[in-house]
Amino acid sequence: MVVTPTLSRSRRLRQTPYSDRVEACGAKAYTVYNHMLLATVFRSLEEDYQHLCENVQIWDVSCERQVEITGPDAAALTQLMTCRDLSKAKYGQCFYAPLVDENGGMVNDPIILKLAEDRYWLSIADSDVLLWAKGLASGRGMDVKVFEPDVFPLAVQGPMAEEVMAKVFGEKVRDIKFFRFAELFYQNHRMVVARSGWSRQGGFEIYLDNSALALDLWDRIWDVGKDYNIFAGCPNGIERVEGGLLSYGNDMSSENTPYECGLGKYVNLEADIEFVGRKALEIARDQGLGRKICNIRFDKRLETSVSKSWDVLNVGGDHIGNISSGCNSKKMGGFIAIAMLDQEFWDEGTIVLVQTPLGDLTGTVANFPFD
Ligand code: THG
Numbered sequence: 001m002v003v004t005p006t007l008s009r010s011r012r013l014r015q016t017p018y019s020d021r022v023e024a025c026g027a028k029a030y031t032v033y034n035h036m037l038l039a040t041v042f043r044s045l046e047e048d049y050q051h052l053c054e055n056v057q058i059w060d061v062s063c064e065r066q067v068e069i070t071g072p073d074a075a076a077l078t079q080l081m082t083c084r085d086l087s088k089a090k091y092g093q094c095f096y097a098p099l100v101d102e103n104g105g106m107v108n109d110p111i112i113l114k115l116a117e118d119r120y121w122l123s124i125a126d127s128d129v130l131l132w133a134k135g136l137a138s139g140r141g142m143d144v145k146v147f148e149p150d151v152f153p154l155a156v157q158g159p160m161a162e163e164v165m166a167k168v169f170g171e172k173v174r175d176i177k178f179f180r181f182a183e184l185f186y187q188n189h190r191m192v193v194a195r196s197g198w199s200r201q202g203g204f205e206i207y208l209d210n211s212a213l214a215l216d217l218w219d220r221i222w223d224v225g226k227d228y229n230i231f232a233g234c235p236n237g238i239e240r241v242e243g244g245l246l247s248y249g250n251d252m253s254s255e256n257t258p259y260e261c262g263l264g265k266y267v268n269l270e271a272d273i274e275f276v277g278r279k280a281l282e283i284a285r286d287q288g289l290g291r292k293i294c295n296i297r298f299d300k301r302l303e304t305s306v307s308k309s310w311d312v313l314n315v316g317g318d319h320i321g322n323i324s325s326g327c328n329s330k331k332m333g334g335f336i337a338i339a340m341l342d343q344e345f346w347d348e349g350t351i352v353l354v355q356t357p358l359g360d361l362t363g364t365v366a367n368f369p370f371d
Contacts, residue, residue, distance in 0.1 A: 017214030025232035056160035057233030062152040071144035082208035085268035104280030105254035125248035188225035191265035200243035244369025
């Protein structure tokens, strides 16, 4: 029998203030994200998916670390890091924003929250943005403080999320619009609550900044949620591929421009803003795209998963791209995947050959996202 090795735990692999509850709920597997534990499965990927689409789940997403930028140059540094125009940003708004390097390559794809004129949070994906931000600030002699505050996001996701949140935080949560946040009180403690989250099922994220309240908050949501069949969950590998949510480090890296990732609408070259990589992105825009994110579907289930990228070939056998993520989808009637493909192969319906761990299989190119 093959034994799957487990992860060795140490201080470098950070736990979260909710870890006791996550374990008590039976997390079956973890990944490491921003040097921190992130559960990936509770009951099974399929059962977690079904439950998320019909009920409400509580997710420990503490690994969505905040890089806080405060001080007189906070707005300038935050803008310097992203190609998305933040010049009209207001308190209470969240911005999905590509961070790019000097080559126009993706550094991260955080949600940026504007907390005050001189205070921002970058709610980051899995790469060391803190060091990049500190390096830029230091190199340019900017007047800012850059640090990782002890903020532990807790997501409440699913169609019944609003009902649960209204009982925990009051009716005011219903007024929070998509990608906006409000500061609401829980036990006399003010916390940022946003309508966002890494699923297409709707929901909220609570940016808890007091770890002493973590288990209390979890238990309160759990108690209220019992009426709505709440269970623990986590970003779900099926739901996010169906929904076209990209994963930094899986589907994109510093090798890719935001254009290649389908994030061109967040590249505001027309705006009069200064950011790292601007020249490179102007060149990329003028040259046009050579490859981009697409979907590929197979007409049957595949009993395997994408842990290494799969090569994609054309019918003539030439290498034309790579599959970076995939899952079995009942809704789509087979295995579906996210792929970076060369230009001639973008058209929906193009037949490609994929080198999977189960052998070479024929797939069909589909638009990204699927719907
Ligand atoms: N929530 C928070 N922090 C995060 C994530 C999150 N940090 C890591 C990771 N997820 C960042 N990546 C994404 C990717 C997609 C979205 C959010 C974070 C997302 N996109 C919507 C879309 O693509 O339609 C909305 C974009 C928009 O309208 O601006 O939700 O989940 N706190």
